[in-house]
Amino acid sequence: MPGSTANSSGSSATIPSATPSTSSSGSVRGASGTHPVEAEVSRLFAAYNNQSRTRRPARNTHTLxxxxxxxxxxxxxxxxxxxxxxxxxxxxxxxxxxxxxxxxxxxxxxxxxxxxxxxxxxxxxxxxxxxxxxxxxxxxxxxxxxxxxxxxxxxxxxxxxxxxxxxxxxxxxxxxxxxxxxxxxxxxxxxxxxxxxxxxxx
CATH class of the missing domain: 3.10.20 (Ubiquitin-like (UB roll))
Structure with missing residues (x-):
């Protein structure tokens, strides 16, 4: 659907309505200069990494x-x-x-x-x-x-x-x-x- 991209759970994340720009390589980027798919992947993996970091201390405390x-x-x-x-x-x-x-x-x-x-x-x-x-x-x-x-x-x-x-x-x-x-x-x-x-x- 134009103006949106699907996340990992099947729901859609709305992309800002600013007019996209085309880089020299031909890829479409939003107003922030980041490709919509790249932004979504970065968001998802940032949450995963934060969750992993919060779990490690709990395991160490449990063992000791x-x-x-x-x-x-x-x-x-x-x-x-x-x-x-x-x-x-x-x-x-x-x-x-x-x-x-x-x-x-x-x-x-x-x-x-x-x-x-x-x-x-x-x-x-x-x-x-x-x-x-x-x-x-x-x-x-x-x-x-x-x-x-x-x-x-x-x-x-x-x-x-x-x-x-x-x-x-x-x-x-x-x-x-x-x-x-x-x-x-x-x-x-x-x-x-x-x-x-x-x-x-x-």
Whole structure:
């Protein structure tokens, strides 16, 4: 159509109505001295380049992000309540219990999160997996509730989701299939007795 040219989406961009001039090469140029097609291509590619430049910092920030939270590793697969003060002290002596951990890596990766947990609590490697729990209801409640595991596995991004309702609460890590081997953790000369780790019932 005279006076207009089509852009990449099929719509038309109106060209100024100034009388076009003809260069020595015979091409038609507008009043600004730029060929209409060249102007449109420059406009489209300028927008694309600006969009690409704004995306790069986001990827770098995502890769270098950190996540700090308090975790507590439980020893039994049937644990369903918050350990007592004495119980927490015993877990602490075994290298379990409350720890303020800092995650560095891809917050969307369940594999990175699993490596993070297993490197912190290597005893969990023989547990057949693990589950994450949080305090159910108010902070004065000692009952623990399961944090549902998404199909792709736990990730930091998932745990930070407000819909999961973790906020600053301690995240409890529970063995999935097998209790942790307390005897190996205690050692033969440890003053902590296994009898002081009673079975917790739901």
């Amino acid at each position: 992000s950190t996540y700090t939270h308090t975790f507590c590793c439980l020893g039994r697969k049937d644990a369903s309540t918050v350990p007592s003060r004495v119980g927490k002290d015993q877990l602490q002596r075994l290298g379990l219990g409350d720890k303020r951990l800092v995650f560095r890596g891809n917050q969307d990766s369940s594999a990175d999160f699993m490596d993070f947990i297993l490197s912190t609590y290597p005893e969990m490697r023989d547990a057949g997996g693990f589950e994450l729990l949080k305090i159910s209801g108010t902070t004065h409640n000692r009952n623990l509730s399961l944090i549902p595991c998404p199909n792709q596995g736990y990730s930091v991004r998932y745990l930070k989701d407000p819909a999961v309702f973790i906020n600053n609460s301690t995240i409890y890590i529970r063995p999935l299939q097998r209790n942790l081997n307390m005897e190996n953790l205690l050692g033969s000369d440890s003053p902590v007795s296994l009898q002081r780790f009673p079975r917790q019932t739901p």
